Structures are given as C-alpha cells and as structure tokens.
Amino acid sequence: MSRVAYSVAAALGALAAMIGISGLLGDTWVVTVPWAVPLGGLQLSMDRLAGFFVALIGFATIPVSLYAIGYAGDDRRGALPYVGFVIAMCAVPLAANVMTFAVAWELMALASYLLVVQKATNGTATHPGAPAADGSESHDASPHAGGRHAHDAAEATGAAWTYAVMAHAGFVCLLAGMLLLSAWSGSTRFADWRDTELTPLARDAVFVLLALGFASKAGVIPLHVWLPLAHPAAPSHVSALMSGVMIKLGVYGLFRVSLEWIGPAPAWWGVAILVAGTISAVVGVLYALVEHDLKRLLAFHSIENVGIILIGLGAGVLFLESGLGTLAVLGIAAALYHTANHAAFKGLLFLGAGAVVRSTGTRNMEVMGGLVKRMPWTAAMFLLGAVAISALPPLNGFVSEWLTFQALLQSLQVPHTGIGLVFVGGMAGLALTGGLAMACFVKAFGVTFLALPRSEAARSAVEAPGWMRLGMALLAFACVALGLGPTIVVPVLGLVAGDLTGEVTPLWFGDWLRLDVPGDFASLSTFAIAIALLVAGIVPLVVLRARGLTRRRVYETWGCGRLLQTSRMQYTATAFASPFRRIFDFLYQPAHALHVEAHPESRFFVDAIRYVHETRAVAEDWLYHPLSQALHDVTERIRGVQSGSTNVYLVYILAALVLMLVLG
C-alpha cells in the first residue's frame, strides 16, 4: 500500500519533470477551472520560471520517492500526506491567482506539518531489522528504547508546533501583502499586478510583507527558527524534499516579488536581499559547524545555501537597478543554478544521513564513526555530496558558486560606491562561507564515516537496501551531471533570467566544452578540469606502479607509545569544532560548566567529571523569546474578555453588529 503510494509519487515526479521542462523551454499555457475554488477560480499558468521550479520538484521527487520505497517499507504512516505534499508543491509555482496560490501554499504547509508530526503520533518502531524507525536524539550508545521513543515524540511535537506557528505567521504576511496588492490593482490575478501603478511607499510596504512571508518559508535568518527543528524531525526522505525543494518555493516567491509582480525594484530591495543572503550564509554555516546532530547540521546548511541563492538574486536586482541588464542575467542565472544544485546535493546528503540514521538508530555524530567500511556505498555517495555542497571543483556546487562570484566581482562596473561596498561584503561573506562549509563537511563526513566506530550501534551498522541506494545514486548522478554540464544548463537558465529581467540579447557564449561569461570576464570548463584532475591523479599512480614501488604494510596508528588504540582517542565532533567555537564566541555565546567530583580524601582522586558546553541561539534569545513573552502578556490581559458566560458573548455579538452598521 505505501509502496504503491511512493511509486505513484515517483510517477508524478516524472510527469512534473516533463511538464516543467517543456515550460522551461518556452511552452506557456493557462488552465482555469472557475468552480473549483471561490474568488477567481482555480487558475494555473506556465511560464519559464514556473517551469523551472516544477521541473526541479519533479526531478527531486523521483529519486526521493524511490528511496522512500526502501526507507519507509510497509510503514503506512505518512504515505498519503507525502503524495499530497508533492502535488501541492507542484501547484505553488503554477498558481496564477491569489486564491489558487493560498490553497496550494496552505496544502503544502499542512501536508508537511503532518509529515513532521508523524513520529509524535505513534512511538513504536516498525522496521524489521532496523534498530529504530528513524533518528532519535540519543546521546549514549545503547539508549533505552521506550525513553527514546517518548523523547522522539516530544521532539517531533515541539518541532511541528514551531513549524506550524512560523508557517502561519509567514502566511499571514503573504496574504496581507497579496490582498493589499489585489485591492490596489483591482485584480487577484498575478499577471495583472505587473502593470499596476503604485506609489513607492505602497510598493515598499507590499514588498516588505511579501518578502517576510517568503523569506520565512525559505529559512532566511532570523526567520529560520523552525527549519532546524522541523527538517530533522521528519523522516529522511521528507527532509530531503523539504530542504531540497520546499524552502526553494520561498525563494521562488522572492524571485516573483522582486522582479515581476511589483518590479522594477529600487536599490534598497537589492541591498536588503544581498545583505540578508550574506548573513544567512555565514551565520547558517557557523551554526552548522557546532551542530552534532547529523540532520540538524544539514538543516543549517540549507539556511546557508538559501543565503547563497539570495546573494545571487540580490546581485541581479542591484545590477538591474543600475541598468546593467547582462550582469543582472548573470546574477539571476547563478541564483537559479544554485537552487537546482542545492536540491541535488542536499537531497543526496539527507538521503545519506537517513541511511546512516536507519542503520545506527541515532542522529548523534559523536557515537558514529567507521561507517565507511560498513556502509561503503552510502559513504561514497555522502562524500560526493559533501564535495558538491562544499563547492569544490569539479562538481555542481562549485559551478554555481563560481557564477555567483563572477556576478559579485563584476560589481566593479557599478558606479555607486556604497553599493560597491555591499558587493564587497557579499564577496567576503561568500568566500568565508565556502571555507567554513568545507570545514563543516570535513567534520560531517570525517567523524561520521571515518576512523573507528564510537559505539556498538556504529560497529554493527549495515549497508542500506537497494531502493535507497538507487535513490542516492540518481541524485549523485545529478550532482555530477550538473557539475560537468554547465554549458548546457546555463543557457537555459539565461533564458529564464532573460524573461524575468526583460533582457533578450544572446548572453552565453562558449562551446560545448567551455562556459564563457560575457564580456571580458572569465571562462570555466569543469569538464576539462575533471579530466585534468583524473589524468594528473592517475599518472603518478601508474608511474609508481610501473617502477614497482608498491610496497605497503598495514600497521597500527602511532600512539605515542600507548599500547591500546581505542575510539576514545580519536577526535570528536565537538573537539573538531572547538577552534570555531573559540574564534566565533561572540556569535555562539558559549556557556561552560565543569563539575569535578573528587574523592573526599584527596582532590587528586577524581570520581567523576561532568563537562557541559552549550552554545546559545542568538535569534531565539534576543528576538523570539521577548516576542513570544510579549505576546503571552498581551493575551493574558485579553483573557478577561472571555468570561465563559453566554449572555456576555451575546452582548459582544450585538456590539460588533452595531459597530459594523455604524462603520459601514
């Protein structure tokens, strides 16, 4: 039954991919079903941007659904919401009026809520042969099963609750912005908004509302709080879709808002997007660095990558405002490319993390290790994804970050000094992000997969079944293809960006081998680089073999004279991240506590040591906590209105009626 549902989802994904590709290549159509929803009817329309996102959702859904067949097995929970989730996501970019959009957006939020809350409803493991249904936050090697599930359930409930609140706060912003626009333009159809004359103030107000709403879905800091809670709580295939494509629909909205609905954008929108992107990128990866829950780490990286996408978009908006259309296309195409790339490698990494979690029964990296020998397939796939997300050549993450860098570096053509400095900030932030992401994935892969296993669960881990490996392999292939084939992908994205900016000149030069960015800029051929790396790596190997220099001895690791080598002697994830915690302590606000229990006779005989090291989330402490406290206080005051007496309520209704008659 659930296998059928996931197969259906995969088929839907294939269909969406085909429809999306045709839209991406220039096919446009409109479907209207007047009776389906009130206020304007169900209306779907296809253009290049919508096509891009539908294709993205489709291509991501296929491997993830195949993986789910192996991952969820016969577990029926979540299968139907999953299919609904996929359909709702496909409908969002196609929605052509406010009502259709609202329904699709809410359906998407609702379905994903159900998937996140799934583990809270039923706490028993259902996988034969697997230690637990999915990740659990256990910090010792052999957790007590009952306690773990209770903890799991509590965690899922809390995460789902935060998610629901944030999703609806965002939705309120979106609805307010859209209704204002509808009232001012006299139409609920998105296509009519473009030609509406608005005062600058009105446009700014609408931009702020819509941008807040979309940015909260995209997980832009400081609206990200739900993301690192909800993504890890969901089953891994759902996490892959949520991180890979659902948050991209927030990005989709930002594209529409800043470039199409109420464009052309003034400079400060571009600055706001670029700065928000830079902050999200740097802070997102810094939080990921100190995170030792494998899936939460990946969730923080989603925040980082959305930041990188917004850097490209912000650069595009600023170039457009400065009248540099060609460069605007460059920035926007870079943002779109990174959107696609992130779906591929983040999907892959979440699926890999899911395989690890399924096999070890924990998400805590500190008890993993040595999995490369026990799960060689998963390890290889995860390593490929790690290389891709760290933007290392020649894989796909590198190509889109390279394009983003090109866009930023071209700011030397922007005459305005202040805006030039914003670009410089973006450049420095992006470079720092690249380095930190590399560091973080050394930790994520090195601690999880390499060296000695740190627990019994890790020691007895087994490789993922075939369906799961197939899903991962497909996404790994996508990472390689998007990395080696920018000469095919970029011109198509240039068309999408051209549609959005109104720039129609042919923009992309180069041949099948080499990507040339227009003007005197730079060129890149990842294909040539991949071949060169391969040759340069194989030549010394062959030369050494040919000369017979192949002697190798396997021996124990040098241990300074220690006799016993155990897993407790290797570096932990906490230790690995320690330099970063010290360097960036202004962000983490770390709190240390060291309790040493000494023997009563002598303080040199230590009975027990407990060391607590916590980092704090600045956004939660300084923004959300005061906000929710204030909200709580206000509601506490208003509570007096609710007396519980029917007579009083009748008076309220009467008063409201009178008030409306007077005002109306």
Added chain:
Amino acid sequence: MIHDLLIAAAQALAIAALAPLVVGFTRRLKARLVGRRGPSPWQPYADLRKLFAKEVVVSENASWVFRATPYVLFAVMLVAAAVVPVLVARPAPAFAGNLILVMYLFLLGTFFLALAGLDTASAFGGMGSSREVAISALAEPTVILSVFALALRSGTIDLGGIVERLGAEPRLAANPAHLLAFGAFFIVMLAETGRLPVDNPATHLELTMIHEAMVLEYSGRYLALVEWASAMKLTLFMTLLANLFLPWGLPGGLTVAAMAGGLVALVVKLAALALLLALVETSVAKLRLFRVPELLAGSFALALLSVAAVFLVR
C-alpha cells in the same frame, strides 16, 4: 587545443620541478640567517627520491580515503599550476577559471588532507585537521578581496588580464593600495602554506603544530606526494604573488623563447620572495594558535582597506 594542452603541461611541469628547490632554497637562506650552514638547496629532491623508494605503512584504521588523498592532493596542485599565470600571462582558456577556481582547488586539497588526518583515528591527525580547516576557512575572504583590489585597479577580474594590464602600466602598481593588498596576500600565504608565525614547518612534535600533525601518519611514497604537493602549494602562492603584484617580465606571446624568458623572470622573482619569506620567518616567533585569527583578521583589514582605497580615489 594541442597548443593549450602543451602550455598547461609546461606550467604544471615547471611548478612541479621548481617546488622542491623553492623549499630547499628557503631552508638554506633561513639557516644562513641564523648563522648555520644549512643543507644544500637541492636536498628536498634527494628527500623525495628516498621517500618514493620506501615502504608505505598504513594504519589499520584507515580507509580508502587515506590512500587516495596523496594522489588527489598532487593532482590538485598540478591542475592549479595549469590555471595560474606561471610562464605565460594567459594560460589555456579551457583551464582558466580564474582566481575562484584556484582558491577552490586548494580547498579541495585541504578537504581531502583533513579527512585523511581524521581517518587514522589518531588524536594528532584530528587536531591538525581541525586547525588546518579553521585557518584555511578564515583565510579565504582575504584572498578574494586582495585580488579584487587589483581587479578594481586594472578593470578586469581575469588573472591574466590583471597581469597584462599591470605589466603594461606599471604606474598602476606604484600605489599604497597595491602594497596593502600585497601585504594581505603575503600573510594569507604564510597561513595557507603553514609557515611561521602561523605554523612551524621545521618541527614535528609539538602540540601546537598544524600541518605536520595532520600528515603525521603518512610515510613512504604517500608522504613524498604530500610533501611535494605542499611544496607546490607554496610555490604556487609565491608565483601568484610574483606575477600578480610584480607582473613584469611575463610574456604575452606563446613562443618557446618567450616562455623560457618568463621562466627566468619567475625564478628571479621567486628567489626574491624566498628571501623575504626567510627574513620574516627568522624574525618572528610562532603565534599562539588562538592568536592566529587575529593575524588573519589583520590581513583581512589590510585587504579591505586596499579595496576601500580604490573605491575612494576613483
């Protein structure tokens, strides 16, 4: 096409051949500066030869990542040598991905080396890896900004374009902003290649070591490849410094004679930079590990000032 490949190969070979000499020459200069005779500058070649012939000892905890890393590292440096303007201003366009590509190729090397450090389950390896990635991450923004300052002055972001423009108009380089960017890049070079005051290349067993701790488990031909690659990284950084900040003597033409001239000019500039490096290394003490971020922040400030200076005067 064939032509491009030949130039790329020539550059890679030149860097690979020169790298041990650069290291040996710097060591010799350092020895002389502190009053020792020091080994011959050709000593690193003999070391490599000896290491290649030796047996490799691999930890029983290590996986294929540990065994593949030396080759990855070596390949990365060879390819980077083909991208950087070494002998000619404009290397083959198929390889020219400009500065960003060079930066990320180095990061690819660091990524695998740091994984190899973790792979043997040794505390030393993990310590080295953790520190190495921290320093290399913090150095990235400075690299990009200091080269961006040059790009702003020469009006192009292409490394080859910068070299040509500055070579044609030396007055562009006679500028305080240029010097600031040079200083920033020099500090980054010290950090990225594990030189004093960030890391001590001469010591093996200190708890403060970074690079040497990470590669502690390597031996035999693996160690030879890792050491050779490290020497190439140093040489490439020095070449970048030499050709970007002192871009004279680099031919625009692609004839063999012109490239030989470029090689001579490069050797002279590398010798001058090696002297500067030796002077710096003998006159400063090693910094405490957690003072290094301050040094890097200082270099970032230099680069930012350099960019700001260009913005202000244009």
